[in-house]
Amino acid sequence: MPLPIQVPLTITALLISYFSTRILESFLAARGLTVPDMHKPGTPSVPLPGGPSIMLSLLILSAILYLLYGDMRILSVVLVSFTGFLIGLYDDLKGLSGVSKALLLLLPGALLVLTGSYFPRPILPFIGPTRLTILYPILLILASTIVANGVNMLDIFNGLVTSVMITVTLPLLIAFLLKGDTVMFSMGLLYVGVLLGFLLRHRYPSRIFPGDSGAMLMGLVYLGLLIEGREEVIGIVAMLPMILNGFFIVSTIGGFIEHKDIPKRPTTLVEGHKIKGVGDADAPLTLSRLITLRTALSEKELVFNIWLLFLFSSLLALLTLLIMRWWV
């Protein structure tokens, strides 16, 4: 597909996502589906979950893309993300324990394995193409819960998860473009378009929160893109700060626990509604706690600082891409 067609499709994705999010905001607010935004004066109520508008936009745009290309990989990405979305939506509306959520999120990866929609020959740096017919499906199922939960752990401040997911998708887009994989490039571009539309409402000060349905969906679309586009290593490197954040949290609290069940908070609100990392040994170690250990930051400043980390890891992903191309 020539680029002049992809650009209007991406703009359409942005517009559909933006307007469906605005409609969803009114719908949720009218039904009292709101949560308090704890980091703002007066703790204003913000509608949640915003996941349905992201899912709807993705479904519409993916259907158009499938009609254009007829590529089954598009359906695989949609299948993975839709399963994660349903699990997240149930969690948003009814609530799930940390362990059951972690176990249920093995399902999207398992579906990919069952449908055989993966290629167990990843290209690894310094090794080249490999054949991992037994190990790859196991890793894929585990990656499904790791990525979905990891992205969900980032959804703590206004606009953070959406801006991070846009940033880490950019190296994947470059990798697809260099490889000449137009289908995955278009799918990735549509994903960025949808996220940009949502970001206009999710950025500081947020008018809507994505909720678990939105965050898990974002993570699983990303997983689908890197599995179907066969750019696993680039995706892992771009997500390194998320992996570190998840590893730090799980290794300090000793397992999967819901946000609200964590006994000690990693950060606290100080004067002027600034966020400061706590010095308590029992609090989980998170990126936001590490960054605000010395200086208390406003929510906007903290989001910018965490986003910078992901910008850096995305640059490292591009460097890895260069190394891999040079090595082969």
Add this chain to the structure above:
Amino acid sequence: MKPVRETWEVVFVTLMAWALLLAFFLAMGQLVYMTEGMRPLLRGVVRGVGGLFMLSLWLYSYFLLRNAYTKVKGVPLPMPFSSRRKRAGRKRA
């Protein structure tokens, strides 16, 4: 908006994590290269055991990275789980 010093420090930790990941792949690449001439069964065993060993080393290096950074910053970490279990056992006794 300007990045704070801690952000640069975590950028450095990310860089270290990336270097460790690439070191893991480099070591795995060497293992694959060195075992190419072996008989298929022996090659499978050596690659499997060696791969698991290097994977464990790589995961352990992340714990070391976390501990080193928190020590430098003076961030207290929770007691290791093995010590928690021992303490709980002593209390029960």
